[in-house]
Amino acid sequence: MHDLAIETSGLVKTFGDNRAVDGLDLTVPAGTVYGVLGPNGAGKTTAVKMLATLLRPDGGEARVFGHDVLREADAVRGRVSLTGQYASVDEEMTGVENLVLLGRLLGHRKAAAKDRAMQLLEAFGLTEAARRQVKNYSGGMRRRLDIAASILNTPDLLFLDEPTTGLDPRSRNQVWDIIRIVVAHGTTVLLTTQYLDEADRLAGRIAVIDHGRVIAEGTPGELKSSVGSGAVHVRLRDAAQRPEAERVLAKELNTQVHLEADPVALTARIAGDDADAGPERASRALAALAASGIVVDDFSLGQPSLDEAFLALTGAPPGEHSLALTDHPATGENAQEEAA
Amino acid sequence: MSATTTETGTSFVPAADMLGAVLAPGVRPPRPSALSASLTFGWRAMLKIKHVPEQLFDVTAFPIMMTLMFTYLFGGALAGSPTEYLQFLLPGIMVTSVVMITMYTGVEVNKDIEKGVFDRFRSLPIWRPSTMIGYLLGDALRYTMASTVILVVGLVLGFRPQGGVVGVVAAIALLVAFSFAFSWIWTMFGLLLRSEKSVMGVSMMVLFPLTFLSNVYVDPQTMPGWLQAFVGVNPISHLVTAARSLMAGSPDAGEVTWVLVCGALSVVIFGALTMRLYNRK
Numbered sequence: 001m002h003d004l005a006i007e008t009s010g011l012v013k014t015f016g017d018n019r020a021v022d023g024l025d026l027t028v029p030a031g032t033v034y035g036v037l038g039p040n041g042a043g044k045t046t047a048v049k050m051l052a053t054l055l056r057p058d059g060g061e062a063r064v065f066g067h068d069v070l071r072e073a074d075a076v077r078g079r080v081s082l083t084g085q086y087a088s089v090d091e092e093m094t095g096v097e098n099l100v101l102l103g104r105l106l107g108h109r110k111a112a113a114k115d116r117a118m119q120l121l122e123a124f125g126l127t128e129a130a131r132r133q134v135k136n137y138s139g140g141m142r143r144r145l146d147i148a149a150s151i152l153n154t155p156d157l158l159f160l161d162e163p164t165t166g167l168d169p170r171s172r173n174q175v176w177d178i179i180r181i182v183v184a185h186g187t188t189v190l191l192t193t194q195y196l197d198e199a200d201r202l203a204g205r206i207a208v209i210d211h212g213r214v215i216a217e218g219t220p221g222e223l224k225s226s227v228g229s230g231a232v233h234v235r236l237r238d239a240a241q242r243p244e245a246e247r248v249l250a251k252e253l254n255t256q257v258h259l260e261a262d263p264v265a266l267t268a269r270i271a272g273d274d275a276d277a278g279p280e281r282a283s284r285a286l287a288a289l290a291a292s293g294i295v296v297d298d299f300s301l302g303q304p305s306l307d308e309a310f311l312a313l314t315g316a317p318p319g320e321h322s323l324a325l326t327d328h329p330a331t332g333e334n335a336q337e338e339a340a
Numbered sequence: 341m342s343a344t345t346t347e348t349g350t351s352f353v354p355a356a357d358m359l360g361a362v363l364a365p366g367v368r369p370p371r372p373s374a375l376s377a378s379l380t381f382g383w384r385a386m387l388k389i390k391h392v393p394e395q396l397f398d399v400t401a402f403p404i405m406m407t408l409m410f411t412y413l414f415g416g417a418l419a420g421s422p423t424e425y426l427q428f429l430l431p432g433i434m435v436t437s438v439v440m441i442t443m444y445t446g447v448e449v450n451k452d453i454e455k456g457v458f459d460r461f462r463s464l465p466i467w468r469p470s471t472m473i474g475y476l477l478g479d480a481l482r483y484t485m486a487s488t489v490i491l492v493v494g495l496v497l498g499f500r501p502q503g504g505v506v507g508v509v510a511a512i513a514l515l516v517a518f519s520f521a522f523s524w525i526w527t528m529f530g531l532l533l534r535s536e537k538s539v540m541g542v543s544m545m546v547l548f549p550l551t552f553l554s555n556v557y558v559d560p561q562t563m564p565g566w567l568q569a570f571v572g573v574n575p576i577s578h579l580v581t582a583a584r585s586l587m588a589g590s591p592d593a594g595e596v597t598w599v600l601v602c603g604a605l606s607v608v609i610f611g612a613l614t615m616r617l618y619n620r621k
Contacts, residue, residue, distance in 0.1 A: 049459070052459075052463045053462075053463060054459055054462055054463055056620070074465050077463055077464060077465035078368075078371075078465040080463065081463070082459060082460060082463045084456040084459050084460070085456070086455070086456040087456050087457075088456040088457050088459055088460040089456070089457055089460075090384070090455075090457045091455070091457075092387075092388055092391050092392065093384070093387055093388075093391065097387055101380060101383070101384055101387075102460070102464075104372065104376070104380040104383075105372060105377055105380055105381075105461075105464055105466055106368075106369065106371075106372070106464070107368070107369035107370050107371050107372045107376075108369050109369075112369075116362075119361075119362050120362050122358065123355070123358040123359050123361065123362045124352070124354075124359075125352030125353075125354075126352075133391060140352075144352070149460065151362070151363060153368050154363050174352060174353070174354055177353070177354040178354045178359065181354060181356050181359045181360060181363070182359070182363060184356075184360075185360060185363040187363075
């Protein structure tokens with residue numbers, strides 16, 4: 001097998017004035033989960049669609065297991081599966097009909113397609129729902145059917161485009177478990193997500209993308225150490241003590257402290273030279289607050305959010321450009337070009 | 341896994357051994373033939389009819405309405421009696437009704453392309469036109485149903501075709517074949533236009549003149565010259581003449597050939613345009 005599942009260089013896709021993917025370079029080793037992390041409108045879906053042969057690149061090159069996505073599209077199609085952001089199953093058909101349809105299209109004979117469909121439905125806990133129309137499924141069930149459809153012929157590379165967006169926590173955990181099992185059986189997974197913790201839990205390597213370009217790449221550990229180990233959120237009992245608390249936290253954590261709109265709340269980002277030091281340094285800071293006679297009502301240590309990660313990686317929070325402007329990606333692009 | 345965990349669907353816990361068993365990369369079957377993939381998509385279209393039977397309204401009620409309306413509206417005035425007129429009108433009204441309902445092909449395609457499932461189809465290693473042919477196969481069934489409904493209504497009202505069973509079946513077969521070919525215009529518009537409504541709008545703009553400015557309702561000899569010229573080149577007129585001749589038991593080989601050639605051209609031109617749009621979408 002080819003060592004690299006995906007190689008792209010200078011991949012470009014434009015929609016009018018909007019350069020959705022703008023010189024994307026990705027190298028995805030086979031047999032791992034590769035996370036593509038980015039906000040809405042960063043170009044994740046566009047990139048996935050080009051790699052899955054659904055969109056023609058406007059520039060650059062992309063290879064999947066060594067096959068060019070344009071010139072050898074059918075060879076690529078034979079090895080990949082796509083679970084799109086919006087469930088790639090037919091809502092008007094039942095679960096079993098969806099899988100039988102796909103099985104037939106993948107070349108299975110009628111009986112074999114039926115058997116395979118029933119096996120998959122059982123493995124994904126959908127046997128009871130097999131004969132119900134998919135439009136009556138819950139979000140989690142739909143997503144499971146979608147993934148079942150994607151592994152009907154176990155692909156060498158599975159694209160999962162924001163597989164957990166919009167799912168409740170339990171369904172999200174189910175999807176995570178499924179992804180782990182799929183990868184353990186040798187399928188490479190390209191996972192796009194907006195959530196740092198999701199990429200952190202699943203991916204061996206992560207590319208952070210914004211404005212269609214990779215702005216950081218590495219293992220989750222490497223990324224987190226460049227981002228910082230997270231943020232300490234503190235709520236005081238008395239707003240009058242906030243200036244004092246700000247001084248103590250700034251000194252203990254050696255970082256800038258952010259005063260929240262809420263007059264009793266503060267947030268301090270833990271600087272990132274040592275990714276594992278977060279809890280320890282946070283507890284020292286908490287002790288220092290208590291020693292100064294500051295009453296803390298509530299305290300939490302969070303993983304850096306995607307916003308915080310962006311702040312650390314780009315020096316600007318994502319909301320400053322296209323991220324908050326997903327309805328108007330072109331505007332966001334312009335803002336970025338002006339900033340650059 | 342126990343029965344209780346599968347009941348609600350939400351309390352499912354992915355089991356490594358069960359998932360592992362389905363993941364075992366078995367031998368992949370060879371890709372399906374073009375015919376097999378097309379028939380599979382045709383089966384999908386049938387399933388849709390099964391799940392949403394209300395959509396058959398347009399191939400049952402609409403043709404009945406058309407037949408009754410025009411038979412009794414024009415029959416007395418144009419031919420002396422509705423039954424007399426029906427002998428002339430029925431093949432034409434059958435053509436009109438079926439050609440009218442071809443526009444739903446475009447609407448259906450347009451509705452589907454917005455859905456994620458279309459991306460999945462497009463990422464499969466299958467013969468590319470099979471997805472579109474599937475729609476048309478499902479529609480061919482609908483055209484056959486509409487034709488049959490009209491024939492039955494006609495027979496009840498007193499239509500007595502001289503061509504017998506063979507002539508009538510041949511006429512319906514020709515009509516369904518032509519409609520299948522003609523529908524590629526609608527798959528093209530379905531992919532080209534942005535909304536269902538615009539697809540409907542364009543379809544009406546094309547279909548109304550095509551079906552009314554023809555020889556369906558009256559003999560074109562009373563029409564002004566420029567209109568006769570249009571009616572003369574209108575493919576619907578040729579289809580109606582061919583269908584009439586078959587039902588009357590005196591097949592007009594020239595007209596039948598004209599219709600078949602016209603249908604073949606439609607597939608070549610609009611089929612190619614459809615696939616170009618489909619691949620670029």
